[in-house]
Each structure stands twice: as structure tokens, then as C-alpha cells.
Amino acid sequence: MAGNNVDLFVIGAGSGGVRAARVAASHGARVMIAEEHRVGGTCVIRGCVPKKLLVYASRFGHEFEDAAGYGWTVPDATFHWPSLIANKDREIARLEAAYTNTLERYNVSLVKSRAVVEGAHTVHLLSNEATVHAETILIATGAWPHMGPDIPGREHVISSNEAFHLEELPRRIVIQGGGYIAVEFACIFAGLGSEVTLVYRGENILRGFDDDVREHLRNEMRNRGITVTCGHTVAAVEKSGDEFVTRLSDRSTVISDKVMFAIGRRPNVMGLGLDKIHVKIHAHGGIEVDEYSRSSVPSVYAIGDVTNRVNLTPVAIREGHAFADTVFGGKPTPVDHTNVPTAVFSEPEVGVIGLTETQARERLVRLDVYKTTFRPMKATLSGRDTRSFMKLLVDGATDRVVGCHIVGPDAGELIQVVGIAVKMGATKADFDATMAVHPTAAEELVTLREKAMSYGRAAAE
Ligand SMILES: Cc1cc2nc3c(=O)[nH]c(=O)nc-3n(C[C@H](O)[C@H](O)[C@H](O)COP(=O)(O)OP(=O)(O)OC[C@H]3O[C@@H](n4cnc5c(N)ncnc54)[C@H](O)[C@@H]3O)c2cc1C
Helix, strand or coil, rough: CCEEEEEEECCCCCCCHHHHHHHHHCCCCCCCECCCHHHHHHHHHHHHHHHHHHHHHHHHHHHHHHHHHHHHCCCCCCCHHHHHHHHHHHHHHHHHHHHHHHHHHHHCCECCCCCCEEEEEEHHHCCCEEEEEEEEEEEEECCCCCCCCCCHHHHCEEEEECCCCCCCCCCEEEEEEECHHHHHHHHHHHHHEEEEEEEEECCCCCCCHHHHHHHHHHHHHHHHCCCCEHHHHHHHEEECEEEEEEECCCCCEEEEEEECCCEEEEEECCCCCHHHCCCCCCCCCCCCCCCCEEEHHHHHHHHHHCCCCCCCHHHHHHHHHHHHHHHHCCCCCCCCCCCCEECCCCCCCCCECCHHHHHHHHHHCCEEEEEEEEECCHHHHHCCCCEEEEEEEEECCCCCEEEEEEEEEHHHHHHHCCCCCCCHHEEEEHHHCCCCCCCCCCCHHHCCCCCCEEHHHHHHC
């Protein structure tokens, strides 16, 4: 136990906080970490990990169907939601214990309590009303689902947090949102057999992604029976017996057994005492920090979703590690937030890195676009109506690949590897010089020879 005097106090034992605490301790710091909920944070308890387990579950149905074309007869398969949830919960508990053990192994003191900032060097623990003095305070409190304006019936609506703990699989579900979490849950529920209506206020899902990716995935989702309604919002939700009647902004209604909102997440800055010491909050709602994650108060740092920079687990982890190396390892380490590869675990998956075509056209003097859509080989015998999509964006002046966008099976795995090449500054000539692996879908990336489009500055303006 580090006592009430520590070198580092971390608020929040999620992806970023745990990494920062462990690395700071390995540099010799006396570290205390507070967690008000469960060790592991959003990613482990109610984010990436349980989500990916549900994604796996949701894909078996298609596999059973596709098997027929390959000569298999699969007897009528049935699905039992409570078994999936119980198994998932067991795995999450195992991971939570592993995270806790790691902290113990590194002699980090874990306090199961809400913690708030009291001064530039003091933290208050709500569980026992203790005050801890710390040379440095790290805010790693993450973010929380935002449920939007107070529309009638909002109390009936669940967020992704509750979706992981439903007692039964909803036969019909309405999901409002167009970001990756809404899209992933739409695909999960559809894959498990629910009738899904996705409602999004914008003109197309996955705002911020490349337009071709957005269009391609929307069509694929529709092919899989998901109703995608863009340009509308949920105006009200009414409970009628066991059902919910969702009224949309165009006055149409959808009847379902559950209504879920995934319309964004807000940094957890409220009630933390940050105003007391004048920690600056950025216009986007996160804690304002410099490249070393230092806030406007020199002894207070912030990492991860609470800073609202790039809200992904590997980024929070990298920021936590860099913070610890900077402050306790004598190695100032800024975090590079460019070219972060990312995936959407939809069906089919999306994997992207770098600029979208719109961004590239705005920023580059010359841009070459290479793209292809094709039927994945597995779909030939299975007869499944699906297409994959790949696009490379190449700086016409330097030949560097500045963007790669994939929709298709294992796109998340592919983009991790393509990400290395893009991060290293690979050129289109490097891609072309790489021998194909045949027969794979990924070979398309090294055999794209014909430009789909070329833009010069004059054309872009
Ligand atoms: C449904 C869903 C799916 C996701 N899928 C992916 C994915 O596939 N890939 C990916 O990279 N990212 C994904 N994310 C995002 C990812 O989970 C977050 O970016 C990541 O967890 C951020 O880590 P963090 O350390 O900033 O915060 P968190 O992991 O949220 O940890 C913050 C912790 O602080 C605790 N806390 C808050 N306030 C206090 C306080 N005052 N005192 C004590 N403790 C406090 C919280 O209880 C929490 O445990 C997903 C998120 C969601 C919601």
C-alpha cells in the first residue's frame, strides 16, 4: 500500500489508466489507482471485448447457411442467448481478474472507489473520505454513452451498456445512431436473428469514413435484411404492453421489443472537481492536453477517451504508456495520432487507415484513386449475395499510399498489416512490387493496376 502520499494517482482503471499505472510503477513510481466500477474499463467490461464476442456469435448463422454449398448438411441450428451472455460474462470476469493481478504484480495500490480532484496535488476518495497527496494526477476516466435530447419515452431506451446484459434476444430492435457502435450492434442483432431497424439522422451511416465505404456497407447491411433509415431521428418512444412504438421525425412508427441509442459518447469530466483547479476543457468536451497529455494544470495529465482525441483502446494505451515514460521514465514521448488504423466489426467488416478520398482531394495537389469490388471466393459455392470493396488512395506527386479502405471478410485483420506499410510511407510502387498471395482477397491490394480516377488540383477546385 502506497499510503496517502504517492508519486502518481490515476483516476480510472480502464485501458489507458491501467497501462499508465503499470509503466509508471515499473519506472519506480509509487502509484495508486482508483476505479469506481470494474477494473478493465470500457474496453474490457462493456466495449471492444464483449462486443467482439457477440460479433463472433452473430456470424455462425451465416456460416451454417454457407456450409450447404460446400456439401455440408447442418441440422436446424438453434441459438440460446442466455448461454452466450453467461459465457461472455465469465470471460470478462477472467480478464478483469487478470488486469487486477497485473496491477498487484507491479505494486500499484488499487482502491475500489470513486475519486475526485480536490487540489492540484490532492485527490479525494469517496469510499472512505480519505485524501491522498500525489505529485502527479492522471485523469483516465473515459467516456459514457450520451442519450441525446430528453424526448418522450427516453427512459425506455437502452445504451450499449445494457445491450450486453439483456435477458433475452429481442425479436425486433430499433437502434438509433450511425457511428461504428450503432452499426456493429445492428449487425450483431441481425446476425443472431433479430429484425433490425437502424435510424440515423445524417444522410448516410459511418460519418467520417470514406463515402464509398459508407455506401458499400449500407448496401451490404440492407442485403442482410437490416432496415437502414437515414435522414430521420427518433422523436418519441412509447411503451405498449411488452412492445415499444418508436415514432420517427417523419411521423412513421416502428414497433419493436427493444430500443437502443448509440448516438455518441461524452468524456467523463463531470463532477470530477476539475473546475476547482481550473483544468481547461476543450470545445469538444474533453480535457485539453498538449502532445504529452499534460493539461493546463502542470501536475494534472489526462489520457484516453476523456481527452476526446482518437477514442480507441490502442490509442488510450499508447497515451498512457507515453505519459508514464515522459513523466517517470525520463523519456519525453509525444503520441502520433496520424494514420491510426481502425476497424468496424460490422458484417462484412470495415478496415481503414489514412485519408478518405474527400480529405485527400482537399489536401493533395494530385491524387490517384484505385478501387475494386469483387465477389469473395467463398461466396461462389455458398451462393451468398455479397461483394467486397477495396480502395487505395495514392499521392500523385510522391506515389505514397495515403489511404486504404476495405470492406470485406477480415478487413480488421488486413488493415492492421496494411497499416504498417502506410505508416512506413510505402508507395504504390512498393505495393505493386510485393508478390501476391494467391488465392486471397488481400492480393487485390497488390494487383490494383488501373486508376479508377485521377484528380489534379485544377480538377479538385
Ligand atoms: C460498445 C463499444 C465498443 C467499442 N469497441 C471498440 C473497438 O472495437 N476497438 C477500439 O479500439 N475501441 C473500442 N471502443 C472504445 C474503447 O472502449 C475506448 O476507447 C477505451 O476503453 C478508452 O479507454 P480509457 O482508458 O480512456 O477509458 P475507459 O476504458 O472507459 O476507462 C475509464 C475508467 O474510469 C472509471 N472512472 C470514471 N470516473 C471515475 C472516477 N471519478 N473515479 C474512479 N473511477 C472512475 C470508469 O469506471 C472506467 O472503468 C468501444 C467502446 C464501446 C462503448
